[in-house]
Amino acid sequence: MLLEVKDLHVYYYTKRGVVRAVEGVSFQLDHAEIMGIVGESGSGKSTLGLAIMNLVPSPGRIVKGSIRLEGKDLTKMSEKELRKVRGKEVAMVFQDPMTSLDPLMRIGDQIVETILAHEDLSKEEARKRALELLEEVGISKDRFNDYPHQLSGGMRQRVMIAMAVSLNPKLIIADEPTTALDVIVQDQIMELFSKLRDEFGVAIILISHDLALELEVSDKIGVMYAGWLVELSSSGELAENPLNPYTRELLKAIPNVELEEQKLVSIPGSPPDLHDPPHGCRFHPRCPDAMQVCYREEPPTKVVDGRLVKCWLYGR
Amino acid sequence: MRTFNFSRLLNSVREAGLDGYMMVIGIIIISVVLIMAVFAEFIAPYDPIKTVGMPVTPPSPEFPWGTDTIGRDVFSRVVYGSRTIMIVILMSTALSMAVGIPLGLLSGYVGGLLDRTLSLIMDSIYAFPGLILAIAVAAMLGPGIYNTSISLAVVYIPTYFRMVRGQVLSLREQLFVEAARALGATDLRILRKYIFPNVFFIIAVVFSLNVADAILTEAGLSFLGLSVSAPTPDWGFDLKNGQRYFLSGKWWPVVFPGIMIILLALGFGLLGEGLNKILGQKEVR
Amino acid sequence: MSLRAYIIARILMTIPMILILLTLVFLVMRVLPGNPVIAIVGMKASPEYIKKLEHQLGLDKPLWQQYIDYLADLLRGDLGKSMIWGKRPVIQEIMDHFPATLELTIGGFLVSVLLGLATGMVAGIRSGGKLDASMRIYSIVVYSLFIPLLGMMLQLVFGVWLHLLPVGGRIDPGLEPPTITGLYVLDSILSLKMDSLANSLAHLALPSFTLGLVLSGIYTRLVRSSLIEVLGQDFIRACKARGLLGRSILFKHALKNALIPILTMMGLQFALLLAGAVLTETTFSWPGMGTFLVERITYRDFTTIQGSIVFYALFVALVSLVVDLVYAYIDPRIRY
Numbered sequence: 008m009l010l011e012v013k014d015l016h017v018y019y020y021t022k023r024g025v026v027r028a029v030e031g032v033s034f035q036l037d038h039a040e041i042m043g044i045v046g047e048s049g050s051g052k053s054t055l056g057l058a059i060m061n062l063v064p065s066p067g068r069i070v071k072g073s074i075r076l077e078g079k080d081l082t083k084m085s086e087k088e089l090r091k092v093r094g095k096e097v098a099m100v101f102q103d104p105m106t107s108l109d110p111l112m113r114i115g116d117q118i119v120e121t122i123l124a125h126e127d128l129s130k131e132e133a134r135k136r137a138l139e140l141l142e143e144v145g146i147s148k149d150r151f152n153d154y155p156h157q158l159s160g161g162m163r164q165r166v167m168i169a170m171a172v173s174l175n176p177k178l179i180i181a182d183e184p185t186t187a188l189d190v191i192v193q194d195q196i197m198e199l200f201s202k203l204r205d206e207f208g209v210a211i212i213l214i215s216h217d218l219a220l221e222l223e224v225s226d227k228i229g230v231m232y233a234g235w236l237v238e239l240s241s242s243g244e245l246a247e248n249p250l251n252p253y254t255r256e257l258l259k260a261i262p263n264v265e266l267e268e269q270k271l272v273s274i275p276g277s278p279p280d281l282h283d284p285p286h287g288c289r290f291h292p293r294c295p296d297a298m299q300v301c302y303r304e305e306p307p308t309k310v311v312d313g314r315l316v317k318c319w320l321y322g323r
Numbered sequence: 324m325r326t327f328n329f330s331r332l333l334n335s336v337r338e339a340g341l342d343g344y345m346m347v348i349g350i351i352i353i354s355v356v357l358i359m360a361v362f363a364e365f366i367a368p369y370d371p372i373k374t375v376g377m378p379v380t381p382p383s384p385e386f387p388w389g390t391d392t393i394g395r396d397v398f399s400r401v402v403y404g405s406r407t408i409m410i411v412i413l414m415s416t417a418l419s420m421a422v423g424i425p426l427g428l429l430s431g432y433v434g435g436l437l438d439r440t441l442s443l444i445m446d447s448i449y450a451f452p453g454l455i456l457a458i459a460v461a462a463m464l465g466p467g468i469y470n471t472s473i474s475l476a477v478v479y480i481p482t483y484f485r486m487v488r489g490q491v492l493s494l495r496e497q498l499f500v501e502a503a504r505a506l507g508a509t510d511l512r513i514l515r516k517y518i519f520p521n522v523f524f525i526i527a528v529v530f531s532l533n534v535a536d537a538i539l540t541e542a543g544l545s546f547l548g549l550s551v552s553a554p555t556p557d558w559g560f561d562l563k564n565g566q567r568y569f570l571s572g573k574w575w576p577v578v579f580p581g582i583m584i585i586l587l588a589l590g591f592g593l594l595g596e597g598l599n600k601i602l603g604q605k606e607v608r
Numbered sequence: 609m610s611l612r613a614y615i616i617a618r619i620l621m622t623i624p625m626i627l628i629l630l631t632l633v634f635l636v637m638r639v640l641p642g643n644p645v646i647a648i649v650g651m652k653a654s655p656e657y658i659k660k661l662e663h664q665l666g667l668d669k670p671l672w673q674q675y676i677d678y679l680a681d682l683l684r685g686d687l688g689k690s691m692i693w694g695k696r697p698v699i700q701e702i703m704d705h706f707p708a709t710l711e712l713t714i715g716g717f718l719v720s721v722l723l724g725l726a727t728g729m730v731a732g733i734r735s736g737g738k739l740d741a742s743m744r745i746y747s748i749v750v751y752s753l754f755i756p757l758l759g760m761m762l763q764l765v766f767g768v769w770l771h772l773l774p775v776g777g778r779i780d781p782g783l784e785p786p787t788i789t790g791l792y793v794l795d796s797i798l799s800l801k802m803d804s805l806a807n808s809l810a811h812l813a814l815p816s817f818t819l820g821l822v823l824s825g826i827y828t829r830l831v832r833s834s835l836i837e838v839l840g841q842d843f844i845r846a847c848k849a850r851g852l853l854g855r856s857i858l859f860k861h862a863l864k865n866a867l868i869p870i871l872t873m874m875g876l877q878f879a880l881l882l883a884g885a886v887l888t889e890t891t892f893s894w895p896g897m898g899t900f901l902v903e904r905i906t907y908r909d910f911t912t913i914q915g916s917i918v919f920y921a922l923f924v925a926l927v928s929l930v931v932d933l934v935y936a937y938i939d940p941r942i943r944y
Binding site: 458581 | 624625628629632633636637741744745748749751752753754755756757760763764767768775875876879880882883884886887890891901902905906913917920921924925928
């Protein structure tokens with residue numbers, strides 16, 4: 008097993024009160040596995056991604072739980088130890104490739120800098136590796152000296168990915184890596200992720216609001232709602248037979264390409280304010296299957312046919 | 324338009340913490356100087372332009388802040404000097420506002436060629452070193468309270484212009500003006516009813532910070548001998564007069580007016596800073 | 609647009625600014641109420657003498673003619689002749705005094721940037737904390753320090769009490785280095801005269817510190833707010849996620865990005881330096897443009913006053929041009 012997240016709680020201590028962005032999330036991830044994490048904005052999925060690197064921004068904090076990467080607990084590491092993990096063992100690709108690169112530094116130098124931060128190489132060797140990496144992600148070598156603003160969005164994201172794989176990490180966390188890109192580029196980037204997994208055996212956590220995209224590439228998918236992991240199962244089973252009503256609603260909202268009329272179905276209502284989430288099950292105000300108990304008590308997380316689900320439909 | 328509410332203001336001072344205290348300290352300093360200026364006759368023990376003792380007498384019960392180079396009472400001169408600087412500052416600020424604010428409103432609201440021309444002119448003046456511009460005008464106009472006020476006013480017109488124009492431009496885009504126009508409000512009504520109240524709060528902030536700067540410029544002009552003419556008590560000029568005795572240890576003719584200059588500038592600076600944060604959170608957004 | 613096209617466009621844009629400044633100077637010197645000639649010679653001069661002087665200065669011509677003459681003279685680089693001291697060309701007099709001012713402003717600039725960077729970075733990194741609050745108060749307080757008083761206090765402490773530094777002048781007589789640039793520090797280095805270098809630096813210390821300290825508060829604020837903004841940006845988080853050292857994130861990435869917007873403000877900062885330099889020079893008997901201008905105002909040397917102000921205007925326009933060009937060169941994103 009590569010990664011084991013157990014009972015993770017991440018809270019933001021804001022002036023308006025405590026925001027429970029991630030609460031009681033547990034999952035496991037194997038080498039070379041692609042896991043999707045899907046949810047609406049504000050569901051805590053990005054916070055979860057940052058938490059795995061122990062990079063939750065202030066005023067947020069990991070308040071409970073553990074994150075074990077090959078047995079070592081990242082929540083108990085010093086900043087110095089963490090620095091050796093970040094980039095080297097776990098790498099991250101962010102949503103907006105425009106703002107995630109230093110605008111004043113040539114892209115090649117940014118890759119070289121990352122390599123040199125972790126490995127004892129000469130500048131020349133690092134440069135050679137950076138050039139190979141650019142080629143690997145499909146960017147021609149003569150772009151090495153370009154500044155970020157000279158590249159298209161898709162190319163910038165490829166640079167981010169090149170940087171992420173530059174140190175052969177075991178895990179890449181990609182937070183909405185294609186949201187800022189158009190559809191064709193989106194497919195290319197996804198292919199690149201699959202290729203990286205196949206060639207280098209890197210595991211990937213793919214965070215997205217787009218369930219259709221997740222279904223295409225992920226081996227398994229975790230569904231987040233209002234800080235909770237409400238369902239976790241293999242992609243096939245999830246698409247065939249969603250257990251949680253929320254997952255079902257998400258699936259319904261995927262536009263069907265085969266249908267003539269392309270109407271966008273969205274789930275009625277809006278995600279709750281996490282300063283003051285609904286009592287009981289947080290999804291109950293929008294849930295078509297809500298029962299008495301959902302208003303009163305938080306549902307337990309149950310294992311059903313080897314799948315995780317947090318819902319009252321499956322009993323106590 | 325919001326109404327002025329004293330208890331709410333008091334609350335926000337407390338909430339604002341450091342900003343609130345800075346504002347209160349600023350107001351206290353300014354009030355003390357204002358009281359000195361208004362009641363100079365009652366506060367000053369001596370006539371500020373008469374020789375009342377031996378030259379450069381150290382502070383003593385008779386002359387609490389000592390005497391200056393020709394035996395005038397430093398304390399009395401400082402008290403009356405507050406009147407000089409306050410009058411100059413108020414007149415010059417009123418003048419810069421009277422020119423800068425209407426021009427800024429007009430320029431921002433009308434736009435087009437007029438706006439571009441006015442902005443270019445104002446930006447050029449703004450880019451010119453303020454004190455040197457004031458020196459040039461003062462040198463041509465000659466000494467005196469009115470002329471000094473004009474010299475300072477010229478320097479600060481662009482500040483008010485730029486600030487008001489920028490505000491009008493951003494507010495103009497906002498929905499409520501669009502809505503008012505759709506309802507058929509006249510231009511003048513829009514200016515008066517919607518834009519001006521919003522601009523008002525920012526003027527208060529810019530006013531304080533600007534006055535802090537103007538005090539230092541006035542004191543500078545006066546230190547260079549280009550402000551009011553002798554023997555009118557004026558802090559900068561008095562400081563200059565004491566300079567040649569200062570390094571031989573006779574500090575009082577220099578230090579007291581100097582400290583007053585710094586305190587008064589600091590007072591307005593603190594007030595502006597505090598206001599900026601407090602109003603910035605509450606009203607201007 | 610290429611960098612070259614931008615440079616040309618920016619240079620062309622300077623022309624209206626210069627014209628406006630020159631016109632402003634003309635308006636101040638000729639149109640303001642008060643006859644410059646009477647200002648020069650005083651009320652009691654004979655009407656014939658006033659007439660003669662007016663004619664000599666071209667003040668008897670119509671205003672538009674004076675304006676054209678004024679601009680035409682400037683275009684030829686002619687600032688007129690001084691009305692005292694053997695009627696030397698004003699431009700020569702300025703060139704005698706300008707290097708001193710330049711040296712002082714550079715010194716003040718360095719001090720203010722160093723102090724401002726240090727305080728602003730502390731405040732930016734610890735934003736919201738006690739250190740941040742202290743740095744805010746620092747920036748307000750130093751800006752209120754009246755240059756002459758601060759200067760005199762420093763003279764008293766470092767010159768009179770501690771005997772560490774000279775209290776006035778640019779250099780001890782006899783130690784002047786051969787004139788190459790007119791900047792004593794630079795000339796001393798170029799001509800390898802170490803005693804001149806030490807002596808001129810010692811003279812420069814207090815005036816530069818006075819000027820720099822007062823203006824450093826502005827940089828404190830600029831650096832602070834700019835740094836806070838940059839530190840909140842995505843790429844800083846991305847840098848952390850790549851496991852870069854905190855130090856190298858701060859200096860290599862954050863600070864570099866934070867300084868770009870500050871650079872654009874440099875032109876206006878320079879105007880403040882020039883204004884502050886007038887007071888600093890007067891306090892420290894520093895023989896620069898400021899002391900020179902004030903001295904000539906007391907002698908009512910009309911042409912020299914006008915020439916000096918024109919020179920200031922041109923210099924300010926030049927600095928703002930250079931700042932913008934440097935900015936375009938440094939920031940790869942700027943290509944209009």
